[in-house]
Amino acid sequence: MEKRFTKDHIGIGILGLGVVGSGTVDLLMRNREEIEKKIGLPIRIYGIAVRNVNKPRAVKVDRALLTDDPRSVIDNPDVDILCELIGGVEPARSYVMQALEQGKQVVTANKEMMAKAGNGIMKEAARRQLDLQFEGSVAGGIPIIQSMKNALAGNRVTEVMGIINGTTNYILTRMTEEGASLEDVLREAQELGYAEADPTSDVDGFDAGYKIAILSAIAFTSKVSVDDVYVEGIRSISASDISYAAELGYIIKLLGIGKRMPNNQIQVRVHPTLLPKHHPLASTHDVYNSVLVKGDSIGDVMFYGRGAGSGPTGSAVVGDILDTCRNLRFGSTGRVACTCFETSTVQPIEDVETRHYIRMVVQDKPRVLSAISGIFGDNDINIEAMIQKTIYGKQTDIVWLMHESPGKAIQAALSAIKNLDIVVEVSNWIRVEE
Amino acid sequence: MEKRFTKDHIGIGILGLGVVGSGTVDLLMRNREEIEKKIGLPIRIYGIAVRNVNKPRAVKVDRALLTDDPRSVIDNPDVDILCELIGGVEPARSYVMQALEQGKQVVTANKEMMAKAGNGIMKEAARRQLDLQFEGSVAGGIPIIQSMKNALAGNRVTEVMGIINGTTNYILTRMTEEGASLEDVLREAQELGYAEADPTSDVDGFDAGYKIAILSAIAFTSKVSVDDVYVEGIRSISASDISYAAELGYIIKLLGIGKRMPNNQIQVRVHPTLLPKHHPLASTHDVYNSVLVKGDSIGDVMFYGRGAGSGPTGSAVVGDILDTCRNLRFGSTGRVACTCFETSTVQPIEDVETRHYIRMVVQDKPRVLSAISGIFGDNDINIEAMIQKTIYGKQTDIVWLMHESPGKAIQAALSAIKNLDIVVEVSNWIRVEE
Numbered sequence: 001m002e003k004r005f006t007k008d009h010i011g012i013g014i015l016g017l018g019v020v021g022s023g024t025v026d027l028l029m030r031n032r033e034e035i036e037k038k039i040g041l042p043i044r045i046y047g048i049a050v051r052n053v054n055k056p057r058a059v060k061v062d063r064a065l066l067t068d069d070p071r072s073v074i075d076n077p078d079v080d081i082l083c084e085l086i087g088g089v090e091p092a093r094s095y096v097m098q099a100l101e102q103g104k105q106v107v108t109a110n111k112e113m114m115a116k117a118g119n120g121i122m123k124e125a126a127r128r129q130l131d132l133q134f135e136g137s138v139a140g141g142i143p144i145i146q147s148m149k150n151a152l153a154g155n156r157v158t159e160v161m162g163i164i165n166g167t168t169n170y171i172l173t174r175m176t177e178e179g180a181s182l183e184d185v186l187r188e189a190q191e192l193g194y195a196e197a198d199p200t201s202d203v204d205g206f207d208a209g210y211k212i213a214i215l216s217a218i219a220f221t222s223k224v225s226v227d228d229v230y231v232e233g234i235r236s237i238s239a240s241d242i243s244y245a246a247e248l249g250y251i252i253k254l255l256g257i258g259k260r261m262p263n264n265q266i267q268v269r270v271h272p273t274l275l276p277k278h279h280p281l282a283s284t285h286d287v288y289n290s291v292l293v294k295g296d297s298i299g300d301v302m303f304y305g306r307g308a309g310s311g312p313t314g315s316a317v318v319g320d321i322l323d324t325c326r327n328l329r330f331g332s333t334g335r336v337a338c339t340c341f342e343t344s345t346v347q348p349i350e351d352v353e354t355r356h357y358i359r360m361v362v363q364d365k366p367r368v369l370s371a372i373s374g375i376f377g378d379n380d381i382n383i384e385a386m387i388q389k390t391i392y393g394k395q396t397d398i399v400w401l402m403h404e405s406p407g408k409a410i411q412a413a414l415s416a417i418k419n420l421d422i423v424v425e426v427s428n429w430i431r432v433e434e
Numbered sequence: 435m436e437k438r439f440t441k442d443h444i445g446i447g448i449l450g451l452g453v454v455g456s457g458t459v460d461l462l463m464r465n466r467e468e469i470e471k472k473i474g475l476p477i478r479i480y481g482i483a484v485r486n487v488n489k490p491r492a493v494k495v496d497r498a499l500l501t502d503d504p505r506s507v508i509d510n511p512d513v514d515i516l517c518e519l520i521g522g523v524e525p526a527r528s529y530v531m532q533a534l535e536q537g538k539q540v541v542t543a544n545k546e547m548m549a550k551a552g553n554g555i556m557k558e559a560a561r562r563q564l565d566l567q568f569e570g571s572v573a574g575g576i577p578i579i580q581s582m583k584n585a586l587a588g589n590r591v592t593e594v595m596g597i598i599n600g601t602t603n604y605i606l607t608r609m610t611e612e613g614a615s616l617e618d619v620l621r622e623a624q625e626l627g628y629a630e631a632d633p634t635s636d637v638d639g640f641d642a643g644y645k646i647a648i649l650s651a652i653a654f655t656s657k658v659s660v661d662d663v664y665v666e667g668i669r670s671i672s673a674s675d676i677s678y679a680a681e682l683g684y685i686i687k688l689l690g691i692g693k694r695m696p697n698n699q700i701q702v703r704v705h706p707t708l709l710p711k712h713h714p715l716a717s718t719h720d721v722y723n724s725v726l727v728k729g730d731s732i733g734d735v736m737f738y739g740r741g742a743g744s745g746p747t748g749s750a751v752v753g754d755i756l757d758t759c760r761n762l763r764f765g766s767t768g769r770v771a772c773t774c775f776e777t778s779t780v781q782p783i784e785d786v787e788t789r790h791y792i793r794m795v796v797q798d799k800p801r802v803l804s805a806i807s808g809i810f811g812d813n814d815i816n817i818e819a820m821i822q823k824t825i826y827g828k829q830t831d832i833v834w835l836m837h838e839s840p841g842k843a844i845q846a847a848l849s850a851i852k853n854l855d856i857v858v859e860v861s862n863w864i865r866v867e868e
Contacts, residue, residue, distance in 0.1 A: 027588050027731045034655065037775050038587055135585055141732035143577070143585030150584075151569055151577030153472055154461050154752030221468065280738065283717055297461045298575035298749035301739035304714060305732060315732035318588030332766030341471050 023314020109136030155295025212256030457748020543570030563768030589729025646690030
């Protein structure tokens with residue numbers, strides 16, 4: 001099949017001119033000359049579909065390019081590359097499929113679509129030898145997807161782990177620095193525009209879940225969808241968890257974690273995590289993101305940068321456009337196709353073995369410790385460290401740090417412990433990573 | 435020109451089976467199945483040229499592949515990709531040119547060759563639309579070159595800055611943690627194999643100079659050779675510099691720094707640097723490397739990992755091989771050609787403006803401070819902070835932290851200060867970066 005590009009320039013169509021769309025258009029226009037030299041061909045934007053053509057825009061853009069009819073952009077025969085920057089599963093997925101069916105290349109920054117419907121889209125792109133690139137869907141401008149697909153691709157990746165949601169990292173950073181409560185910091189973050197009015201997708205971990213599904217699929221060359229991800233958000237984290245963790249030498253972060261296990265099993269999970277303070281990811285603060293990849297040859301390699309926003313995500317989208325343009329020019333679209341050729345099963349979260357942090361409130365009475373630690377012992381859970389502090393009158397906080405054991409052992413132990421008369425409440429249970 | 439690959443597998447030839455060669459061959463063999471699936475074609479090693487075929491090897495390799503005749507590998511018509519892993523400028527450069535002249539793709543990890551003779555080699559590769567990849571030449575397995583050439587390529591890069599020599603970072607880390615002298619730590623590093631018997635290339639900054647020349651050329655899309663780099667090693671750094679720096683809130687690192695300045699000027703320099711302790715690069719310890727890139731759209735993005743060694747550098751070489759194989763298969767070799775299309779001039783180090791750290795020993799007499807600070811004032815140098823400590827009897831250390839000023843102003847001031855009777859010595863002068 002001869003695919004050599006015969007046109008004298010490359011046509012780009014864009015769906016969406018929100019945060020990411022503005023960053024993309026702005027960058028394409030600002031650095032156009034340099035970008036065209038890198039590609040070896042001129043580029044031209046043929047249309048930008050928006051919901052409201054009259055809305056004032058952050059980016060200076062020729063009004064004549066704006067349309068409220070996405071099909072006029074998708075179907076325009078001059079458009080070689082469609083950039084889908086509207087987000088959400090539908091209608092984004094349909095638009096992308098329509099573009100692929102017309103033989104157009106696609107660039108997207110849509111994590112939800114890729115995590116929920118990526119398989120079908122990638123299969124269609126691969127079948128037609130088209131580029132489908134999505135660097136902007138994870139960790140803003142950080143080049144984690146291209147790196148795993150190319151420069152690191154000789155490695156058998158054993159772990160991919162990261163701080164991939166800026167909003168929750170901002171909240172946890174403020175809580176850690178100020179000893180503030182989640183509610184107070186969340187309200188402040190909403191006022192500053194760092195958190196949405198409905199913060200569910202961030203705070204409850206779904207956004208990070210989409211992203212770790214995408215990263216794990218690439219890392220483990222295996223299909224992973226959002227349904228495979230165990231997701232737990234940060235709502236349960238209190239100022240006292242953060243301060244007890246600090247006392248033990250840890251910081252609490254919301255992590256996305258993918259691990260390759262024996263017997264073709266993988267772990268894919270998002271949850272608050274105690275990380276040792278000297279861990280490479282531990283110094284990622286505020287809205288920054290970072291991703292750590294462990295490969296059998298490279299060892300640890302870490303990427304760090306802004307995980308969201310117009311400029312960083314626009315950088316990722318334009319990087320993908322540039323790569324796609326080079327492929328178009330050389331007739332090599334589809335050269336890095338879907339690499340999900342392994343079949344893995346996801347280990348149930350109950351079977352996942354980690355270390356654990358547990359905080360509880362108990363009556364300050366004799367034999368409390370022996371009763372509780374006896375139950376841990378019955379469930380084969382070994383205690384690594386313990387902090388006990390009297391809090392009010394006859395009640396006391398006890399914080400436990402446990403050696404590796406499966407989630408179901410902790411679950412069983414905590415059920416039994418809750419039934420003890422001397423136990424007021426089991427306040428929190430957080431996993432620990434190294 | 436139709437370049438579609440018609441063979442049923444890709445042939446690889448390797449020159450050199452030292453640290454990098456062993457890591458490359460080991461990884462290619464270990465993950466062969468997965469790598470071939472990612473490429474879409476089988477790969478086969480046709481020959482490995484070594485100096486001594488009978489020497490015992492770290493990697494298990496078919497003896498029949500070994501030869502002491504490099505030309506038999508380069509000239510073998512079955513070899514599509516030549517991996518040059520012997521290092522040094524000659525004969526490596528000649529071998530690479532011979533391979534290119536035969537239309538073969540080249541992968542190299544040779545920083546010295548790329549920094550000293552990269553222009554000619556890249557020009558030849560570009561002229562013939564061949565791949566010439568060199569990710570392993572900088573920062574081991576960290577995917578900094580591919581990232582700058584692809585994912586970050588939409589950005590106008592304003593700065594690239596990194597800890598890119600593991601040996602000196604190991605030495606400075608030990609000096610910082612133990613308060614030890616450079617001589618003692620260097621001796622220990624040599625015993626551990628972290629430093630060469632002749633440590634000049636590392637300790638005097640030349641190795642970092644090669645690497646920052648390569649990174650700056652890509653970052654600023656401009657020709658940069660090793661002659662453009664100002665290089666200053668770490669031999670002058672004493673335990674007291676490290677402890678005074680710490681007192682001021684800084685850590686001392688050997689940095690490679692490239693900056694884009696107004697009027698098509700660039701800065702390219704390697705020198706010991708005071709970095710604020712909270713700087714993203716400041717927590718890169720021991721033999722780890724890290725590189726920070728500032729782009730006009732992405733902001734700060736940082737890469738971190740092992741900067742040398744068999745596994746990490748082998749990972750980079752195999753990543754390049756994989757990318758080249760995909761280009762071969764799709765007939766798209768040369769798709770990311772040399773991008774040095776800008777003409778920049780390098781700003782003389784005397785004109786480079788930074789903040790400065792200066793340590794001196796003076797007589798403990800009246801009016802010493804006013805005499806010295808008067809000279810700084812005469813040279814338009816503003817003082818930001820000062821530490822004075824009595825060291826022995828009538829002499830005292832004075833440490834100055836200066837606001838931004840050009841190197842030549844500091845030079846002029848220090849010349850005058852050295853002539854003062856009250857000044858025993860100017861002990862050190864180190865640049866400061868934010």
